Amino acid sequence: xxxxxxxxxxxxxxxxxxxxxxxxxxxxxxxxxxxxxxxxxxxxxxxxxxxxxxxxxxxxxxxxxxxxxxxxxxxxxxxxxxxxxxxxxxxxxxxxxxxxxxxxxxxxxxxxxxxxxxxxxxxxxxxxxxxxxxxxxxxxxxxxxxxxxxxxxxxxxxxxxxxxxxxxxxxxxxxxxxx
Amino acid sequence: xxxxxxxxxxxxxxxxxxxxxxxxxxxxxxxxxxxxxxxxxxxxxxxxxxxxxxxxxxxxxxxxxxxxxxxxxxxxxxxxxxxxxxxxxxxxxxxxxxxxxxxxxxxxxxxxxxxxx
Amino acid sequence: xxxxxxxxxxxxxxxxxxxxxxxxxxxxxxxxxxxxxxxxxxxxxxxxxxxxxxxxxxxxxxxxxxxxxxxxxxxxxxxxxxxxxxxxxxxxxxxxxxxxxxxxxxxxxxxxxxxxxxxxxxxxxxxxxxxxxxxxxxxxxxxxxxxxxxxxxxxxxxxx
Numbered sequence: 152x153x154x155x156x157x158x159x160x161x162x163x164x165x166x167x168x169x170x171x172x173x174x175x176x177x178x179x180x181x182x183x184x185x186x187x188x189x190x191x192x193x194x195x196x197x198x199x200x201x202x203x204x205x206x207x208x209x210x211x212x213x214x215x216x217x218x219x220x221x222x223x224x225x226x227x228x229x230x231x232x233x234x235x236x237x238x239x240x241x242x243x244x245x246x247x248x249x250x251x252x253x254x255x256x257x258x259x260x261x262x263x264x265x266x267x268x269x270x271x272x273x274x275x276x277x278x279x280x281x282x283x284x285x286x287x288x289x290x291x292x293x294x295x296x297x298x299x300x301x302x303x304x305x306x307x308x309x310x311x312x313x314x315x316x317x318x319x320x321x322x323x324x325x326x327x328x329x330x
Numbered sequence: 331x332x333x334x335x336x337x338x339x340x341x342x343x344x345x346x347x348x349x350x351x352x353x354x355x356x357x358x359x360x361x362x363x364x365x366x367x368x369x370x371x372x373x374x375x376x377x378x379x380x381x382x383x384x385x386x387x388x389x390x391x392x393x394x395x396x397x398x399x400x401x402x403x404x405x406x407x408x409x410x411x412x413x414x415x416x417x418x419x420x421x422x423x424x425x426x427x428x429x430x431x432x433x434x435x436x437x438x439x440x441x442x443x444x445x446x447x
Numbered sequence: 448x449x450x451x452x453x454x455x456x457x458x459x460x461x462x463x464x465x466x467x468x469x470x471x472x473x474x475x476x477x478x479x480x481x482x483x484x485x486x487x488x489x490x491x492x493x494x495x496x497x498x499x500x501x502x503x504x505x506x507x508x509x510x511x512x513x514x515x516x517x518x519x520x521x522x523x524x525x526x527x528x529x530x531x532x533x534x535x536x537x538x539x540x541x542x543x544x545x546x547x548x549x550x551x552x553x554x555x556x557x558x559x560x561x562x563x564x565x566x567x568x569x570x571x572x573x574x575x576x577x578x579x580x581x582x583x584x585x586x587x588x589x590x591x592x593x594x595x596x597x598x599x600x601x602x603x604x605x606x607x
Contacts, residue, residue, distance in 0.1 A: 153337050153338075154337075154340055162340070162341075162344050165344070165348070166344060166347060166348070166351075169348055169351045169352075169371055170351060172351075172355070172364075172367055172368075172371065173351050173354055173355050173358075173359070173364075173368070178361055178363050178364060181363075181364055181367055182363075182367065185367050185370065185371070188371065188374075189374075192374050192377075192378070195378070196381060199341075199381050199382065199384075199385050199401075200385065200389050200390060200391045200401045201381050201384070201391065201401070201406050201409075202391050202494035203391075203406055203410060203494045203495070203496065203499075204377075204381060204406050204409050204410060204413070206486070206494055206495065206499045207410055207413050207414070207498055207499050207502075208374075208377075208413060210499050210502040210503055210506070211413050211414065211416075211417050211498075211502055212370075212374070212413070212417075214502065214506055215417060215502055215505070215506065215509075215587055216370065216417055216420055218506075218509055218591065219417075219420060219421055219424055219590065219591075219594060220363065220366075220367070220420075220424065222424070222591070222594040222595055223363055223424040223427055223428055223594065224363060226428045226431070226594065226595075226597040227363070227427065227428060227431040227437055228431070228437065230437075230438075237359075239358075240358040243354055243357045243358030244354060244358065246357070247350045247353050247354045247357075247358075248350070250349075250350065250353060251346050251347070251349065251350040254346055254349065255343075255346055258335060258339055258342060258343065258346075259335060261339055261342055261383075262383075263338040263339060264338060264339060264340070264341055264342075264382055264385060264387075265385050265386055265387030265388075265389075266386075266387070267386050267387065267399075269383065269386075271383050271384055271402050271404070271405065272384075272386050272401075272402050276404065277402045277403070277404055280403060280404065281392070281394070281400055281402075281403070284394065285394050287558070287568070288557065288568050288569070288572060289566055289568045289569035289572070290491040290492065290569055290572055291393060291394040291395045291491070291492050292392075292393055292394070292490065292491055292492055292493065292494065292495075292496075293392040293393065293394055293400065293403040294392055294403045294406050294407055294410070294494075294496075295490050295491050295496050295572065295576070296403075296572075297403050297404060297407045298407045298410065298411075298496065299572045299575050299576065300555075300557060300568070300572060302407055303544070303555040303575070304554070304555065305407075305411060306411070306575075306579065307540055307541070307544065307555070309411045309414055309415060310536070310537060310540060310578075310579050310582050310583075311537070312414075312415050312418055313414060313418055313582055313583055313586050314533060314537055314582060314586060315418070316417075316418030316419075316421050316422055316586060316590070317533070317585075317586045317589045317590060317593075319422045319425070320421060320422060320425040320589075320590060320593045320594070321593065323422065323425040323426055323429050324425060324428075324429065324593060324596070324597070324598050324599075325598070325599075326593070326596075326599070328526045329526050329529050329530065329589035329592055329593055330521045330524060330525070330526045330529065330589070330592040391494070393492075393493065393494070395492070410496075410498060413498075414498050414583070418586075421590045421594070424594060425593070425594060428594065428597050428598055429598050432597065432598040432600070
């Protein structure tokens, strides 16, 4: 299944933003490149028919995470040097190239994108959730049914992780109150 | 053969390149805040692999009130959890960065390593 | 270490007053929080849910902090409110799960509430989504204020 032209444009945009975030010298410019990257990724989620994930990525990645990064830069320093792009560290690049090369050997073994016979889709668990979630839980959004009912314990763990992040930030800053 | 591979598995190839970019930012950039950005790019590349695996051609979002061929909802749930855990991780990492700057006065990793000795 | 060559705003000068931002935020903040609650409530039948709605509601308070300065926003949202909202969300989620065990089923089995209330599963899922939204909103606002204050040195007294 070959990609639609809009998808190709989106993927090229996402790659360009990521490379920009890696190579720009100024931290503020890298943060803005990351925000654009996050927005491109959230549009990509909508293309892949995942609106819940796209909504979360837009709100969290392009929204809250960018704000937290900007706060971190405001509380620390932007060290200006004259250059726009920083110099590439060749040893790191060779290491990363080896890593990506080894992982790319897996590429022929993955099923093609959108293949209906892929294991994720023909697996019993997915078919059971899609067939029975309305009778058993009463909601029509299958993602919410799986999130809150079938895998509710994972969601409880995730809410605990969010809560623990606030506590951990208090511990790092040696404080007792949040505001 | 390689072209055919790229044409049918393009999302996975882009995800691998993004993994490489994220890993390069983690080990190759000197600024601590850029390392945290690299960690986030790495995480979103993993999400791309999962969501692409859930996709079926001609599929619709997994809302049972819509038309029939649905994409699989299970990886979507995993990725929802992972995004929120990722923002918690980023917040604690940035808090540590601010504390490190308050203690040492710099965010440059080689300088910090020399100061620690 | 920190000397000339670093651009750093002097303490307290990070807030720049801008009439456009203040007016815009004053106009759209109620709509943002309404949209956040809408997304939270409609998680059961359309894309959305607790996490997305909670982040949007938290973003409203962050917007107010951007427009009017962090110190007035800090006084508007008191610490007790944040802690109360977050712990209420967490305790509600656990209470729903333990209540299912008290009624004879397993932990978080919504079907065991069925004799108490018709279609209990759907309403309990909505309640759980609201609880998750409360936790996420309170934590997002708390993280914003914590990171905005930064690290206060151990020689200064921290006002409560």
